[in-house]
Amino acid sequence: DTAVSQTPKYLVTQMGNDKSIKCEQNLGHDTMYWYKQDSKKFLKIMFSYNNKELIINETVPNRFSPKSPDKAHLNLHINSLELGDSAVYFCASGPFEGRQFFGPGTRLTVL
Amino acid sequence: KQEVTQIPAALSVPEGENLVLNCSFTDSAIYNLQWFRQDPGKGLTSLLLIQSSQREQTSGRLNASLDKSSGRSTLYIAASQPGDSATYLCAVEAGYSTLTFGKGTMLLVSP
Numbered sequence: 709d710t711a712v713s714q715t716p717k718y719l720v721t722q723m724g725n726d727k728s729i730k731c732e733q734n735l736g737h738d739t740m741y742w743y744k745q746d747s748k749k750f751l752k753i754m755f756s757y758n759n760k761e762l763i764i765n766e767t768v769p770n771r772f773s774p775k776s777p778d779k780a781h782l783n784l785h786i787n788s789l790e791l792g793d794s795a796v797y798f799c800a801s802g803p804f805e806g807r808q809f810f811g812p813g814t815r816l817t818v819l
Numbered sequence: 820k821q822e823v824t825q826i827p828a829a830l831s832v833p834e835g836e837n838l839v840l841n842c843s844f845t846d847s848a849i850y851n852l853q854w855f856r857q858d859p860g861k862g863l864t865s866l867l868l869i870q871s872s873q874r875e876q877t878s879g880r881l882n883a884s885l886d887k888s889s890g891r892s893t894l895y896i897a898a899s900q901p902g903d904s905a906t907y908l909c910a911v912e913a914g915y916s917t918l919t920f921g922k923g924t925m926l927l928v929s930p
Contacts, residue, residue: 712862739916751863751908751920764917798862805850805916810863 711735712811714799720817721789729784729814731799739763740782741800741808742774751798757782758804786816794818821846821913825921832899833929840894840924842909850912852892854883856905857923863908867894899928 712733721727733740742754756764760776771787782799796815802808822845832838842852851870855863867876867883869892875884882895896903906925910918 741916748922749906750922751910753917753919756916758916764915766917800863802916805912805914807853807865807868808918809865810855812862 712799712801712809714797714811714814716814717812718815718817720819722819723789723791725789726785726787727789727816728786729797729799729816731782731784731811733780733799733801733809733811735801735809737801737803737809738779739802739804740776740779741802742782742784743798743800743810745796745798745813747795754797755782755784789816789818791818821849821911821919823909823911823919823921825907825909825924827924828922829925829927831927831929834899834901836899836928838896838899838926840896840907840909840926842892842894842921844890844892844911844919846913847887847890848913849887850914852883852885853910853912853918854881854892854894855908855910857908858905866907896926899926901928901930904928 739758745751755774757776773785776782796813799811800808826841853868854866869885880897885892906923908923910920
């Protein structure tokens with residue numbers, strides 16, 4: 709029944725490591741997103757994919773690389789993790805320019 | 820650059836009160852405005868979406884209004900309940916399916 713799912717829910721890692729977060733949606737939506745929520749709870753768009761094509765790439769370091777193998781999946785790979793990458797990362801999906809549905813979030817802690 | 824402001828930042832009310840949450844945005848060229856709620860440690864739940872051509876949307880005890888020309892939206896919650904306690908987020912879409920979020924209003928409804 710889960711609409712938008714993310715794995716893992718928690719991720720604790722050392723600086724300099726590479727990690728991935730996976731996202732899947734079973735709602736049949738064309739568009740998927742990654743958002744970052746910082747320690748002050750401010751939510752900001754990182755990437756937006758429509759039909760597996762990147763349409764938005766906000767000012768995000770190129771250590772972050774999204775990959776969409778198909779319309780139902782959007783994964784986020786992060787290279788050379790830094791302390792400032794610690795945040796909650798949310799995946800979302802929706803019809804293009806429509807209502808967005810969010811996953812439960814992945815809390816990333818970089819030590 | 821679009822900026823979204825939510826007032827108040829926090830609100831505490833007794834159960835049963837009607838309340839209004841405010842959202843303002845700087846650029847009136849929007850496609851839609853969305854209201855979400857976020858419970859602690861959880862993802863976002865979509866509450867209402869108002870298209871730019873609409874004036875309001877209703878869902879149960881929630882009513883959201885939009886005045887695009889003045890850059891304002893309100894979320895009205897009738898007969899508040901302790902289960903309404905959460906952070907309420909306003910977000911505007913200005914194109915390319917990209918949401919710009921406010922910092923939220925943290926609502927506490929006491930029994």
